[in-house]
Amino acid sequence: MPGIPESLEINQFLLCKTPHEWIACAKDNLDILLIDHANCEKKAASTALNLMYRYVHYPDLLLQLSKLAREELRHFEQVVSILARRNIAYEQISSARYAGELRKNVRTHEPGRLIDILIVSAIVEARSCERFEGLMHVLDAELADFYGSLLKSEARHFKVYLDFAKTINETMQGDSDTKQLESFDSRVSYFLEEDKRLIQSQDTVFRFHSGRPE
């Protein structure tokens, strides 16, 4: 994606690109792609809202999360309108294994829990952004435009989550505690490896965040 700075940054962050087979499968499963995309936007808003319940002591985080949730909801509305225009029925479908698997190893004690959730959220946003870019080049004009328009805001969400994870880690540990800062980097690396594993390994169902199609 030369020329789109957001994507360069995302591609440097993630450890692998989406396999070509997934992109080909997406073209053949537009209905599922769009329905699951609507679900992902809704889920992203819920994740932000859940954090807003638990972490009321960080006003800056609250404001950013709320703004981010509003943007995800706006995208949800756009996908629902596309579904309606294309006469695609919005059916209930199961979630991908992706987000659940990523979250399995979130630490259970604070502040590790919050930091890990923010890292995982950053990775999910980054992966979504990378997939939007991949899809842009192969889908019809309406969807290419739409996914292009989402790139920037999802890239911004990635940064919001990662910057807050860093800030909270530093506030909690003290800037001078090099050991803890290394530990932050190792958490990011750990979850990035998990993302890579889930994206590259075979998956039984096709979804927006699924792995290599069977």
Added chain:
Amino acid sequence: MPGIPESLEINQFLLCKTPHEWIACAKDNLDILLIDHANCEKKAASTALNLMYRYVHYPDLLLQLSKLAREELRHFEQVVSILARRNIAYEQISSARYAGELRKNVRTHEPGRLIDILIVSAIVEARSCERFEGLMHVLDAELADFYGSLLKSEARHFKVYLDFAKTINETMQGDSDTKQLESFDSRVSYFLEEDKRLIQSQDTVFRFHSGRPE
């Protein structure tokens, strides 16, 4: 509230006004009022989002709920900013009994469940609107302006919820089934009586939707 058409409609709908004692108590408990107001906006966004998970087959409802959730989140951000400007720490506080009690008698089978949740949501919005109006006249200029600005959108939310409840009831039962339509009105009356009971009876804790202070 002469001259504000939204409030006239709300006051005709609700069975009672907020007791003067609650308004007086609110003036003396601004911190709790604002923190609980922030919680209520967050809760309103969650309620809309929860409905968006369950009722994916109604595209118009999905779009309206998502827009409504975005507005609630915008209000949440405004309250959080007011808290920050006033150096009020956003502490975790318990919820009022109000919404939980109202929801206790929501029917458990569809479509009754959805219709009842929409009716309860309409009543909560209407009650919030009525309280904003009561508060407008007794609080400082910044808060009076703020609560005045919220009146219109909360009144609109009240209508969105009630209109959807009516539409879904009619779609499910058929327009000609007078018995079922009467039953809809009786559900509205039932929940309005519950609202009246909760607002007029004594409450042990002061909250945005609490009853008569002890």
